Amino acid sequence: MNYHVIVLAAGQGKRMKAGINKQFIELEGKPVIIHTLSVFEKDPHCQEIKLVINEKESDIFHKLLTVYPLKKVKEIVFGGKERQDSVYNGLIATDTKGIVLVHDGARPFVSNSVIHRLVDAAAKEGAAIVGVPVKDTIKKVGHDQLVEETVERSSLWSVQTPQAFRFDILMNAHEEARKTGYQGTDEASLVERISVPVKMVEGDYENIKLTTPEDLILAKAILQK
Ligand SMILES: Nc1ccn([C@@H]2O[C@H](COP(=O)(O)OP(=O)(O)OP(=O)(O)O)[C@@H](O)[C@H]2O)c(=O)n1
Numbered sequence: 001m002n003y004h005v006i007v008l009a010a011g012q013g014k015r016m017k018a019g020i021n022k023q024f025i026e027l028e029g030k031p032v033i034i035h036t037l038s039v040f041e042k043d044p045h046c047q048e049i050k051l052v053i054n055e056k057e058s059d060i061f062h063k064l065l066t067v068y069p070l071k072k073v074k075e076i077v078f079g080g081k082e083r084q085d086s087v088y089n090g091l092i093a094t095d096t097k098g099i100v101l102v103h104d105g106a107r108p109f110v111s112n113s114v115i116h117r118l119v120d121a122a123a124k125e126g127a128a129i130v131g132v133p134v135k136d137t138i139k140k141v142g143h144d145q146l147v148e149e150t151v152e153r154s155s156l157w158s159v160q161t162p163q164a165f166r167f168d169i170l171m172n173a174h175e176e177a178r179k180t181g182y183q184g185t186d187e188a189s190l191v192e193r194i195s196v197p198v199k200m201v202e203g204d205y206e207n208i209k210l211t212t213p214e215d216l217i218l219a220k221a222i223l224q225k
């Protein structure tokens, strides 16, 4: 099943404390964003990549794409203040009636098998996301660091990207969120609000998001494997 993908790279990477957008950090001599884009470039089912960047970093991204030419990156789109704004800008630039994926540029280890399971689920159900069951005990903590409750773990999943939707569903969800000023931390939360069921597809614990410096240690270990 073919799909289009929106790859997000317009954040600042503040928690990474690298002094540069974390997308430019090199892993085995190649920038993180190139690792991520290459997964989709090599996937025959991926028809087009919309790369969403910060306008101020245009020159850097254009130079990178000269060094690493990626024929599926046909258009670069400028992102917005929040992640959700960046997704919306990517969405209005995407021309499809089929399946659209949204993926964090900072998740370079997504595998083809996970992508294909996800796309098949989205084609069948309309909306699907990848995640993994949580491994830790989860507690709700209130004032003065006092534990309020231990949350039942068996139904808790840690959510990743990519997330995949029929284009019209994701667009409706975004339009609705914009009307009401709702800000979610992922696309599925917007889709849940318009009462479309979202299917959870089991992903992979290695599909980490590079967020804080410790994640780079893990990233190097994953690459060396
Ligand atoms: N306005 C924004 C904010 C985030 N992102 C992208 O969304 C993904 C996931 O976000 P996150 O890990 O929070 O990245 P940053 O916002 O860059 O990190 P931080 O919050 O630490 O600044 C990243 O690939 C990031 O580039 C984006 O395209 N536009």
Ligand SMILES: C[C@](O)(CO)[C@H](O)COP(=O)(O)O
Binding pocket: 083, 104, 159, 160, 161, 185, 186, 187, 209, 211
């Ligand atoms: C979409 C996401 O990657 C799912 O885990 C995550 O919610 C992005 O969150 P962040 O607040 O931008 O780190």
